[in-house]
Amino acid sequence: MIKYYLKKPARSKMKEEIKEKIVEQISKEIPEVEKIKDRIKIEIPKEDKFGDIALNVAFLLAKPLKKKPVEIAGQIKEILEKMEDFSKVEVAGAGFINLFLSRSYYASVLKRILEEKDRYGAAKELNRGRINVEFVSANPTGPLHLGHGRGAVVGNVQSNLYQYIGYKVEREFYINDAGNQIKKLGESVYARFRQIEDPTYPFPEDGYHGEYIKEIAEHLHRYEREKLLSMVDEKQAIDFCAEFAKELLLERIKNDLKEFGVEFDIWFSEKKLYTSGKVDEAIQFLREKGLIYEKDGAVWVKTTMYGDDKDRVIIKSDGTYTYFAGDIAYHYDKFKRGYDFIVNVWGADHHGYFPRLRAAVMAFGVPEDWIRVIFIQLVKLFRNGQEVKMSKRSGSFVTLKELIEEVGKDAVIYFFLTKDSNTHLNFDIDLALKKSSENPVYYVQYAHARICSVFRETKERTGFDPEQDFTADIQLLKEETERVLMKYLSFIPDLIADAAEKQQPHKLTQITYQLASEFHYYYNNFKFITPDDENLMKARLYLLKAIREALRTLFRLMGITPVERM
RNA sequence: GUCCCCGUAGCUCAGAAGGAUAGAGCGCGAGAUUCCUAAUCUCGAGGUCGGCGGUUCAAAUCCGCCCGGGGACACCA
Secondary structure (H helix, E strand, C coil): CCCCCCCCCCCCHHHHHHHHHHHHHHHCCCHHHHCCHHHCCEECCCCHHHCCEEECHHHHHHHHHCCCHHHHHHHHHHHHCCCCCEEEEEEECCCEEEEEECHHHHHHHHHHHHHHHHHCCCCCCCCCEEEEEECCCCCCCCCCEHHHHHHHHHHHHHHHHHHHCCEEEEEEEEECCCCHHHHHHHHHHHHHHHHCCCCCCCCCCCCCCCHHHHHHHHHHHHHCHHHHHHCCCHHHHHHHHHHHHHHHHHHHHHHHHHHCCCCCCEEEEHHHHHHCCHHHHHHHHHHHCCCEEEECCEEEECHHHHCCCCCEEEECCCCCECHHHHHHHHHHHHHHCCCCEEEEEEEHHHHHHHHHHHHHHHCCCCCHHHEEEEEECCEEEEECCEEECCECCCCECCEHHHHHHHHCHHHHHHHHCCCCCCCCEEEEHHHHHCCCCCCHHHHHHHHHHHHHHHHHHHHHHHCCCCCCCCCCCHHHCCCHHHHHHHHHHHHHHHHHHHHHHCCCCCHHHHHHHHHHHHHHHHHHHCCCCCHHHHHHHHHHHHHHHHHHHHHHHHHHHHCCCCCCCC
């Protein structure tokens, strides 16, 4: 699937700040550095022996200076060694410059984390722009299934991420309450209603088979039997069933999402688009721009003007609107609301639909990347190593609600975020239920609970309560593991911002897992409760407290519970 | 036919938008508990990054061609 994200690479704050400083120093002796400035990469090496930050500057200067990268690196090393942000500067490999951050730098990082708490690194003000994220948008014709759940998590977490980097986000659910699906819903419910008294009453061929349809029919039979049977016109009865079922199912959807921690600011009704004349308004707008014409008795829009393969019909020859017409009107409405950009979270099966919608939207006069789409691939459920086959048509499928009831909200969210939304996801129910390190959800939650446990134990044993505000001397944290932890903590805002800008919320699970893993290692190799060395104890607890806040920041973004006791 | 996505360890997948010896989890093999939670950790084996060219100091990553898998191309919603 195509990845539609911001074309500009992430400009993370910390890396940019460091880069500016470094370039400033180098340019004093090597002015050529200004020319290759944009290509300088501030990298966080995978291996700690390569330092906290790696620079590729020497490679970039090789050509203009006509010297070997290693020689240039040596020269730059001497310049950077004078800067106090770095405790050590090394030249390695063919010309990498590895920088080691100093303890005083880390002290400021930890302090900042404890001040910002579970909003570590988050934008203080939502002044970067106002955007709209539309997701789930399930037809109110049945319960939410796993695909919707994945879309809900991805849409919600991506919204959180946008807020983290400073956007004001409006979450929107588009209710497909017009058209054939709702009609089928009404027919299905009505047929089940009639079958209660007359089992031979025909069920519509492509109707909805789920048990919930029967339940609704039974409810109607109990409370609205006379009313429905007295309707002379069957169509009227079907409409009544449709309306009743739709409202009920929509309520259920809302409740399921709420329990899942997902809430919307706007519930937008498709039906209202038509009744309020917004479709005609949008078509009129396009007509004035000369993008509308008639052919073969239908009305077409010239989407080819904006990169679509072919023009598209918006009013069929029978006079009714196509679904596309509704979508154009819907997006015209969003356009008029004045967002800086909008994001749509769609099932991957709508992939081919994107160019045409983008074309229509571009006709409104917005740039190409004003509309962005995140595609959600299929979720397959596995139990006992076997795929749990799902079919909505036959009515045999596991709903989102059932899955949450079985494995818990946190596991569902976490598992939905383990892979790029763009790739197929295998959901292993057995793994999600395991209470061991194999289960990543337990693993990360346990890290948090463990820190809480250490704090409780500290208070118990020493009388010192780490939950209170206190200060510590970070210089005492001399272990390699501690340095690695502080380094990782310092880069977390960059990593989150990166995930936000690339629209890859699944990176949050990776960031979280890595932090948890590093902490577990620390726990297993060092003692934190050391009353005979109170200063060291406080320094370590101070670090633990920062780790806990960073975990909480990540949990908060994902919507996962920071469990204090397990 | 046109277009899009994918191909990395036995399996599931990462790979900080071109960097150092390609990583993790599971699985496999070997170990650790008088201990703040073993719901944890340590070590090891395992690779032609689908193939062939190209771009450059440097390619799993960018470009071209080929092979294999999946998907999209409605006056459906």
